Amino acid sequence: MNDDYLPLAYLNAWEYCPRRFYWEYVLGEMADNEHILMGRYLHDNINEPGESHQGDTLIRRQQWVWSDRLKVNGIIDAVEERENKLIPLEYKKGRISQHLNDHFQLCAATLCLEERLTVSIPYGEIFYHGNRRRQRVDFTPELRQMTESAIALSRESVDGAMPPPIRNSKKCRDCSLLGICLPKEVKLLRQPVSSTQSPPF
Template sequence: MADLPDYLPLSFLNQLVYCPRRFWLMYVESEMLVNAPVLEGMLRHQRAHTPGQMRDEAGRVIRSVHVWSDALRIAGIADFVEERDGTMIPLEHKNGRTGKWINDQVQLCAQALCLEERTGQRIGRGEIFYWGSRRRETIDLTDDLRQRTVATIEQAFTLLEAGALPPPIDHAAKCRDCSLEPICLPRETLQLLSEESRQP
């Protein structure tokens, strides 16, 4: 990729943690297959991304908050930011149930890092609401998660600078649940790569 973006959309960090090849296909090649779960998630995010705010006795909830970090070169939209007792809590809505992987947590942490840079306020936790289970999961923004998030951002720019489609991951469960599996063709590609490596 000749020109690196000034700011990487932070939602693509979610894709990168899940699978580098998925990240490349979606961000660089703009591939997108809309199946039922994807469409459901898109419609729910449309509602969440309508700007506005609500107030109650505990504080206020701001919807569709633009966030960015000049230091990390990422930008995006936080679904919600709650202000409770002088503390900000980023809240991300996700389709389905609690994920098996850490990609949702990295996206949430990236939002928090942006908010911290903009406000100078330390954010100790965030929350993810999963529509499938109707539950809010509290995510502690630990040093390990912060380091993983920064490393993911660096990995994204490194991949883009390299300018090559990453190979498929060898992970049957992730590939089975990936909407881009028919485009990625992970099993077929891995088989071809294996055959090529055995050729004299």
Template structure:
């Protein structure tokens, strides 16, 4: 059976949990957000999330269309038995026998590693299912009304496989990660009222007996 947006799907042959591809994006954006959504099943909707859902309605309708020389498959279910991941690609364009997965995102174009990891995971699933190489994909950003081509090189593939391992390990650890120190990411996150990052950081600082929290922030953000 195809997975839900948040829950894992089960391999009917051996009962193995398959990590939803969309959750890799959440993990790369913020491990704490991933844990709330995937492990605890929390989800809140703010204005950007609702707008993104509306923008996705046509893409998620499914079906096959012809656009010029390309054949466009909408909402394609993909999975990898090797990586134990599964999910949906918004679009898969087939042009001259070459597959191009396309992911749609709400925000503006940028170097968002979390989006690239999600796209790369879809591509690796397509390669396993079809036996064809998928050298690149694309992300369409509604905020910019432009498509960004992403080269699926060895470095991105290695990061994607590492993300899968780390996300699964976090889910199995049973430990809620601390909040990020990236205030802009927390401000834009729909789960901020549940996560309470400022309050948690303040309590940690008081418990530690000093007035400053260290730590670095990741060089990416979620575009939703």
């Protein structure tokens, strides 16, 4: 596949934090923490490509997808087929909530499937290990537009400067690149120094 196609996993990183996306995709920096290791462990059982049946459902695992229009590609964890309907499925280690980064990744994979198969897919699902439950994600016009906009913005950012740290300290705390990104230190250095203050170094 062409090198200039954006991998779907990096679209997830972009929505989580544009600065993380820049570190990983543009600069090639990677690091592990407990969240990354747990996610990798949970995927061990689903990372083998192949087909299986569960009742009247055909499950195709580890499907390679791409879009020439959007210039994105990647692997979706599974695509289920039942009653002549396709249901894209992603597995995540966390708990159910409105994770737009997960929704964007699933929606982008679906846009790829629709382009390749010339079908319309109304919804997909995300299995969250933290709840042992699936969350239905409806591919509304709004979600589709937001996903395509995120793809365009992430691609544009590649040629720009590194984004500043985000304000969500919880995301920073859980990020595997915390020790590389140093968001607190960068924020401190960016603060204006008054005439009565000493420089923070």
